[in-house]
Amino acid sequence: MLRLLASRCARGPGARGGAHSAPGLCNAGCSSRCRASYASRNQPPSSEFVARPVGLCSMMRLPVQASPEGLDAAFVGVPLDIGTSNRPGARFGPRRIREESVMLRTVNPSTGALPFQSLMVADLGDININLYNLQDSCRLIREAYQKIVATGCIPLTLGGDHTITYPILQAMAKKHGPVGLLHVDAHMDIADKALGEKIYHGTPFRRCVDEGLLDCKRVVQIGIRGSSMTLDPYSYSRNQGFRVVLAEDCWMKSLVPLMGEVRQQMGGRPVYISFDIDGLDPAYAPGTGTPEIAGLTPSQALEIIRGCQSLNVVGCDLVEVSPPYDPSGNTALLAANLLFEMLCALPKVTVI
Numbered sequence: 001m002l003r004l005l006a007s008r009c010a011r012g013p014g015a016r017g018g019a020h021s022a023p024g025l026c027n028a029g030c031s032s033r034c035r036a037s038y039a040s041r042n043q044p045p046s047s048e049f050v051a052r053p054v055g056l057c058s059m060m061r062l063p064v065q066a067s068p069e070g071l072d073a074a075f076v077g078v079p080l081d082i083g084t085s086n087r088p089g090a091r092f093g094p095r096r097i098r099e100e101s102v103m104l105r106t107v108n109p110s111t112g113a114l115p116f117q118s119l120m121v122a123d124l125g126d127i128n129i130n131l132y133n134l135q136d137s138c139r140l141i142r143e144a145y146q147k148i149v150a151t152g153c154i155p156l157t158l159g160g161d162h163t164i165t166y167p168i169l170q171a172m173a174k175k176h177g178p179v180g181l182l183h184v185d186a187h188m189d190i191a192d193k194a195l196g197e198k199i200y201h202g203t204p205f206r207r208c209v210d211e212g213l214l215d216c217k218r219v220v221q222i223g224i225r226g227s228s229m230t231l232d233p234y235s236y237s238r239n240q241g242f243r244v245v246l247a248e249d250c251w252m253k254s255l256v257p258l259m260g261e262v263r264q265q266m267g268g269r270p271v272y273i274s275f276d277i278d279g280l281d282p283a284y285a286p287g288t289g290t291p292e293i294a295g296l297t298p299s300q301a302l303e304i305i306r307g308c309q310s311l312n313v314v315g316c317d318l319v320e321v322s323p324p325y326d327p328s329g330n331t332a333l334l335a336a337n338l339l340f341e342m343l344c345a346l347p348k349v350t351v352i
């Protein structure tokens with residue numbers, strides 16, 4: 001009877017710790033009988049039994065909970081955009097990404113990854129930020145991430161502008177020591193300051209270098225392009241030991257060979273993935289703050305993320321989705337899918 005209920009229900013044990021759910025109810029409105037009948041890990045509900053628009057708007061319709069205790073990985077929103085230099089709107093990114101994530105299913109037939117059979121995953125909701133103070137927002141983000149990673153939970157972050165990666169990496173380095181970084185972006189984000197300010201979305205990796213948060217011999221920046229104020233804008237990154245892969249060196253190529261080299265370079269030590277959606281071409285991802293023409297394709301993005309399988313990934317983010325510039329929702333849809341692919345590439349995910 002229980003087996004029958006489980007196979008027909010297939011909603012998952014959504015009630016586990018659901019801070020925003022009534023006891024016994026998951027995001028899809030599932031009864032407590034479902035929880036008793038199901039395996040011990042959360043998973044997105046099947047659209048065979050639960051209509052896609054049903055449920056609270058969480059990432060992949062996973063249960064929302066306040067505590068990272070007991071989780072192997074968690075989606076976390078950071079709705080901050082006061083570090084943006086041009087178009088604002090990334091504060092709405094996490095909600096929009098969650099909305100489009102309703103299309104995501106449980107397994108990855110392309111890679112054979114079974115993330116929800118391998119890991120306990122939930123949505124931790126959003127980090128509260130101070131909309132009127134960027135420094136204070138960084139403190140709030142750093143403190144929240146220190147608590148998340150202290151439990152062993154791997155955060156997958158829904159941004160938010162790229163400023164947020166700086167306090168996240170502070171928390172990462174506190175736990176793991178200097179980390180390797182796979183950074184996909186149109187921009188290197190290594191400016192020293194703008195308008196006299198040392199913290200905004202153009203400086204996160206400069207600040208990380210200043211504070212020794214990165215293992216600079218294991219930093220790779222992919223998709224870099226666009227006009228500049230100097231003819232050698234790459235010198236700072238290269239002088240730190242970063243590998244800078246320009247977008248034009250990726251055009252019309254598979255990035256599988258590049259990722260083979262990246263895996264060699266990263267080895268088995270901790271790696272953080274920071275994916276700025278503007279690394280992709282604005283034809284695919286127009287909803288972003290600082291678009292640059294002639295970027296990467298979605299299939300190249302998949303090659304990059306899938307190429308991280310087997311690495312010691314300790315955290316990931318997907319930043320700079322700006323819904324006001326994303327009328328079709330395609331940018332958020334792409335972001336939701338890339339976050340799913342990151343989940344599939346985490347260590348301890350079974351691959352068949």
Ligand SMILES: [Mn+2]
Nearest residue numbers: 162185189276
């Ligand atoms: Mn960026």
